[in-house]
Amino acid sequence: MNDMRQIERAVDMKQTKITARGVQVYYGDNHAIKDVSVEIADKTVTAFIGPSGCGKSTFLRCLNRMNDTISICRVEGDILIDNEDIYDPRVDPVQLRAKVGMVFQKPNPFPKSIYDNVAYGPKIHGLARNKAELDEIVEKALRRGAIWDEVKDRLNAPGTGLSGGQQQRLCIARAVATEPEVLLMDEPCSALDPIATAQVEELIDELRQSYSVVIVTHSMQQAARVSQKTAFFHLGNLVEYGETGEIFTNPEDPRTESYITGRIG
Amino acid sequence: MTDQTASQPSSKHGSLLAVDARTKKRNAAETRFKAYGIGALLIGLFFLVTLLTAIVSNGSTAFSQTYISLDVTLNAEKLDPNGTGDRDEIAKVTTLGYTQIIAEAVANTMAANEIESPLPAGALPLMVSASAAAQIRDTVLADPSLVGQTVTFNVLASSRVDGYLKGRVTRESLARDRNLGPPHLDIVDQMLDAGVVEKRWNLAFITGADASESRPEQAGIGVSMLGSFFMMLVVLFLSLPIGVAASIYLEEFAPQNKFTDFIEVNISNLAAVPSIVFGILGLAIFIQIMHLPQSAPLVGGLVLTLMTLPTIIISTRASLKSVPPSIRDAALGVGASKMQSVFHHVLPLAMPGILTGTIIGLAQALGETAPLLLIGMVGFIASNYPDGLASGFLDPNSAMPAQIYEWAKRADPAYYERAWGGIIVLLVFLMTMNIIAILLRRRFERRW
Ligand SMILES: Nc1ncnc2c1ncn2[C@@H]1O[C@H](COP(=O)(O)OP(=O)(O)OP(=O)(O)O)[C@@H](O)[C@H]1O
Ligand SMILES: [Mg+2]
Helix, strand or coil: CHHHHHHHHHHHHCCEEEEEEEEEEEECCEEEEEEEEEEEECCCEEEEECCCCCCHHHHHHHCCCHHHHCCCEEEEEEEEECCEECCCCCCCHHHHHHHEEEECCCCCCCCCEHHHHHHHHHHHCCCCCCHHHHHHHHHHHHHHCCCHHHHCCCCCCEHHHCCHHHHHHHHHHHHHHCCCCEEEEECCCCCCCHHHHHHHHHHHHHHCCCCEEEEECCCHHHHHHHCCEEEEEECCEEEEEEEHHHHHHCCCCHHHHHHHCCCCC | CHHHHHHCCCCCCCCCCCCCHHHHHHHHHHHHHHHHHHHHHHHHHHHHHHHHHHHHHHHHHHHEEEEEEEEEECCHHHHCCCCCCCHHHHHCCCHHHHHHHHHHHHHHHHHHCCCCCCCCHHHHHHHECCHHHHHHHHHHHHCHHHCCCEEEEEEEECHHHHHHHHCCCCHHHHCCCCCCCHHHHHHHHHHHHHCCEEEEECCHHHHCCCCCCCCHHHCCCHHHHHHHHHHHHHHHHHHHHHHHHHHHHHHHHCCCCHHHHHHHHHHHHHHCCCHHHHHHHHHHHHHHHCCCCCCCHHHHHHHHHHHHHHHHHHHHHHHHHCCCHHHHHHHHHCCCCHHHHHHHHHHHHHHHHHHHHHHHHHHHHHCCCHHHHHCCCCCCCCCCCCCCHHHHHHCCCCCHHHHHHHHHHCCCHHHHHHHHHHHHHHHHHHHHHHHHHHHHHHHHHCCC
């Protein structure tokens, strides 16, 4: 409990990275996100929890405009990153996604070599001036993805030939290779074993030093372990948002309490 | 113990060792279905074998041809009466002037092999192809010093003699023939024994030009093969980029609305439009409005491009669709633009499908005859080789399937064999294209 307190105090000083105000998302007629307003702090891990189908992924995908690729999806309201409206017509979603990286629920490495998987982002964003620099970026990213030791001898092997957990860590390495400022993770550990999960969690904790991390998870323990702030979604509504310690020990809303104690889900 | 468990099943499912009625029925249905499948396969295989046997047995003879080796005395009095030895002077003698020389050569050859015949000397050259005169004249013109010498020529036998060696022509069938009679065949028999007449592998069938109706022994598919080749170049270089670009736009970039739906439906419909409709469209637009030359491979290629585009677009879109969306998400997620995600990730994955679709479209176009009918590529005697790229695209030519159709139409039964032979050549091309498709597929798939 003591260290929870410490984290709380740390959070207070962090400045806001992402502000969402009155966000509504519709899939055709399906109202998937209902008037969600939230402030996500910089250099913090924020966890989204909630029962399946409540709109966690949908809201997460709003933050880097991945919903643009779904033609029936409509987003209303304001989402600001560093006080800039990311749905402003002048914003190029490509630039936005270089700043806001994403790790998907299902591992989706490119059907290319492990090296190329990680090197692709830095290459298209011109982060490396030469091969040596690129090698360095790739190694650093793979190390941060906690997978370097497993793949360092076979960087030219196909990324799709790795196990599910390794693939997911490769995807994390790929996402951090482009040096984003915000990292969105949609259930990054759902395909990982406890050891790999622990590694990824450690990694998330480390990423917090430099990024704002938003993670969707179904595991309460995970949310409690890695996050400083937690948002509980239910049926498209943001029911409760606050310090993780507060949410798990002393939830205000009865729905949050029943979910955490396992009564809805 | 075992007996006990079998007779007293402890669970409601009964013993696993006994097959119950439901399972039996299901297994029987499965067996029946497998039998149907194997039956269908066998029927298909039977037809395939029958077809191939028919094609090979009817067409393989087109690849060999009967030749007569004649000792031709190039009579200087006839060919170069003034004794100048000048090429231009010798060129004044037309092929008609060689008739007599050939007649003498046949008589001499017969005499040399002690072959006797009741036929008058004038009837003897009928065993030799009408092409022989031109062949001898060309040789003489190439080397005027041959005049006055006796040179051995391998000349084509006439199509009747060739037919006799291949079993198509018999003494009975010749009874009412005005050109050749049974006495000729007696000579051929003796010449065969003497080794003067011989059936040989005939490369000229593959490389040669078409010939007039009366000289089937000389006709080859080579020129129309070039016609097909130039047409395919046009089709490939127009339909592949246009088709792939259109598909990528429709599949990845176009907004989903009524207009794109309309286009989509129309492309599917176009794929089902009979090819002759494309032919008449080509006639109207390319020839009557744009005044492109008739019978030209360029026009043929344009028409076939129209025909191939829907096929390529449909298969390309299908293979783009089959690329999992998670790959696109992954690319967009690391900040790739739409264009980068398509060209770096989606297109390479769709490549095997696109290539297969393209090659199948090309193969279809290669075998297409009907539209060529309307733009004048059928009925044309493709007797001149194109002399360069421009003439290859613009000079009147035929195409392989059109040539085959043309041969099948001609009256002389010797052309029948050539039509089958042409089909073999066409099939070899189609099979080669399919093998290339498979190899390319493999090559691209190896890169996962
Ligand atoms: N591509 C889509 N098209 C239409 N509706 C969608 C789409 N994606 C999600 N939805 C709908 O939006 C709602 C929220 O879905 P979302 O995927 O955000 O849930 P989630 O909280 O991430 O669930 P889970 O925990 O199972 O991943 C659901 O009702 C779902 O049916
Ligand atoms: Mg989800």
